Amino acid sequence: MGSYYKHTKTETVHIPYSFRCEQCMKDSGTQNAVITVQAQLNSNFRHLSEGKQQKLAEMAHAKLVKAVKDARAEAAEKQVYAAAFRDECPHCRAPQSWAVSGAKKDLFTVPVILFVFGILLGTGCYFTLENADRLMIAAGCAGICFALAAAVLIFNLIKIGKKKSRTANVLQQNKPVIEWSAVQGLLEER
Numbered sequence: 776m777g778s779y780y781k782h783t784k785t786e787t788v789h790i791p792y793s794f795r796c797e798q799c800m801k802d803s804g805t806q807n808a809v810i811t812v813q814a815q816l817n818s819n820f821r822h823l824s825e826g827k828q829q830k831l832a833e834m835a836h837a838k839l840v841k842a843v844k845d846a847r848a849e850a851a852e853k854q855v856y857a858a859a860f861r862d863e864c865p866h867c868r869a870p871q872s873w874a875v876s877g878a879k880k881d882l883f884t885v886p887v888i889l890f891v892f893g894i895l896l897g898t899g900c901y902f903t904l905e906n907a908d909r910l911m912i913a914a915g916c917a918g919i920c921f922a923l924a925a926a927v928l929i930f931n932l933i934k935i936g937k938k939k940s941r942t943a944n945v946l947q948q949n950k951p952v953i954e955w956s957a958v959q960g961l962l963e964e965r
């Protein structure tokens with residue numbers, strides 16, 4: 776394997792939003808959802824050529840456009856709000872019912888990544904090591920990842936359960952008001 780350099784480019788956008796707290800009924804005031812994406816390009820060179828730099832920038836931008844479009848589609852069509860739209864009331868710290876569906880959507884994201892990583896790490900160990908006990912080492916590495924995946928899954932389930940129970944008895948369920956017009960330019964890109 777030749778050595779290579781990892782070049783990354785991060786793009787961020789702020790989307791203003793506000794909500795009326797379901798617990799204390801106060802207006803949250805303008806909050807900022809921060810959506811961040813990162814593109815990556817591997818190269819044999821420490822410095823990217825101008826063309827490659829531009830390609831990397833375009834990749835990052837395309838990712839950002841997709842993330843914003845996805846967030847809007849999920850919010851508009853399914854009332855599922857991305858985690859970037861934090862639901863903690865700035866006055867009383869209470870969570871809001873509209874954030875439960877978003878938390879449910881993210882339930883498996885990290886556990887699945889850990890699980891897949893465990894499989895890759897396990898097989899990687901098995902096929903690259905030459906020790907007699909490589910199977911044990913491979914199983915151990917994979918096992919740690921699987922245990923972590925299970926722990927995160929349980930943690931997420933507890934978190935969702937708490938949010939659900941704390942928002943179950945509100946008198947009126949509200950929804951956040953998101954100022955998509957602030958990112959109109961991105962939404963209109965193809």
Ligand SMILES: [Zn+2]
Pocket residue numbers: 796797798799800801864865866867868869
């Ligand atoms: Zn509140």
